[in-house]
Amino acid sequence: MTLPAHRAASRRSLFSLRFALGLVCAGATPSQAASLQECLAGLRPGILSSGVSAATFDKATAGLQADPDIFALAQAQPEFKTPIWDYLAGLVDDERVEDGRAQMRKWAQPLSAAQSRYGVDAATIVAVWGVESDFGRSFGKRPIIQSLATLSCGPYRAAYFRTELTAAFKILDHGDIVPEQFVGSWAGAFGHTQFMPSTFLRTAVDFDGDGRRDLINSVPDALGSTAAYLRKGGWTPGVEWGFEVRLPQGYAGPSGRTRKEPIGHWAARGLVKVDGSPLGSGPNAGLLLPAGPNGPAFLVTRNFDAIYSYNAAESYALAIALLSDRLKGRKGPITPWPTNDPGLSRADRRELQALLMRRGYDLDGKADGVIGTKTKRAISDFQAKAGLAPDGRASVSVLAAARGR
Incomplete structure (x- = not known):
């Protein structure tokens, strides 16, 4: 999830420049932009006025320093940088399907309760869990307060992250999560299903009945909170997220997740189910073409939009949707990806x-299995030596070459 690495000194230098510029753009003077502590001192009155205690703020920020890697991470989100077939290959694989089915068996009771209360099927809840944290194996290790403080004082959506920072302090103030465990992603998401702090305050539920909303130590709380979030995001009980379709030859008509039309509209344009059968009936749907008209095509409903609201990326929503199908025993896309x-x-x-x-x-x-900077560099070097284009991709051709040499 990172851009190609720069040398440490260059990265710190770039961070310092961006950090200072971000504060200046936010109305601070160059001298005020000298440190994160000075920025936080400026934010303190507003955060305390929201109801956060001075003791919580001061304890969490004492000696806090900016994270110099944050902005590189912000610019390298895989949902927007990775080819869809690579993105899905790592997220919707046989291993995750097997793990997900095991978790569905293990947590059948809270999943059934969540489905009964919120109308979201168990497979979709577990698919979110699998994509977000690999079923609790990968929460992220960055201190939430440090990450959000850095972002709040920088050039990348500072106003948004200040709201999240305030929410994070409120979570600590309330005691739902202890400071030592309050770690997660570079952007401030945390727990089994990676809630942002403001989402936690609005949506998280105490599903195990212990008096705390704990998405880090309580799987039932995480599963119930995820179902609650999806329902508030527009999930309609009993409606499928969508299904794969086949386009007529040379299709050049309308498409787009948000352009919802009656099923009959798409049938009239020559679309059929991927197996060739008629579309039948169903709620209004949009035509999603994640790799263009030559790749898999899907008619998607409002429930796909509810999944999309979790992370605002179509590739992300499709990964959860397809994983949920696999967890139900269905196959993945039939149409091959155009690669x-x-x-x-x-x-x-x-x-x-x-x-x-x-x-x-x-x-x-x-x-x-994590393709980070060192792995990409190694792949690129190996590709060059093997006579392949040195693009650093973990692909079938690279694996075949590595096996055969």
Whole structure:
């Protein structure tokens, strides 16, 4: 989830410049932009006036320093940088499907209760959990207060992140989460299903009945809160998120998730289900073409939009939707993605990393399936030596070459 790495000194220098410019643009003088502490001192009165106690604010910010990596991470979100077939290959693989089904069995009682109360099916709730944190294996390790403080005093959506920072202080003030466990993503999302602090305050529920809303230590709280969020986001009980369709030859008509039309409208334009059968009936739907008209096509309903609201990226919403289908025993997309070099599952990524390490590449001894900066550099170097385009992608062609050399 990072851009190609710069040298540490250059990154810190770039951060310092952006940090200072961000504060100046927000109305601070150059001297006020000297440190995160000075920025926080300026934010303190407004945060305390929202009801946060001085003791909570002061304890959480004492000696706090900015995170120099935050803005590079903000500019490298995979939902917008990664080809859809690579993105889905790592998120909707056989391993995650097997893990998800195991979690559905383990947590059948709270999932059934959540479905009964909010109308969101268990497979969709678990799919969100799987995509967001790999079923609790990957919460993120960045201190939430540090991340949000850095973003609140920088050039990237500072006003939004100041609202989230205030919400984070309120969570600490209330005691739902202890400071030592309040860690998560670079953007401030945390817990099993990665809620932003303001979303937590609005939507999180105490689903296990212990008097606390704890998305870090309580799986039932996380599952119930996710169902509550989706319902508030427009989820309609009993309605499918959508389904794959086949376009007529040379289709050049309208498309777009938000352009909802009656099913009959799409049938009249020549669309059929992917197996060739008629579309039948159903709620209004939009035509989603995540890779253009030559790749898989989907008619998506308002329930897809409810999933989309969780992270505002169509690739993300499609990953959850397709994973939920797989958890129900359905197949993935039938139409192939328009590429002759597909992406790799996490198991294949781990194999590729292991093969690269055997060839002497420094990956810190980790074959974890995460394609970070070192792995991308190693892949690129190996591709060049193998006569492949050195694009750093973990793809079928790279794995085949690594196996055969």
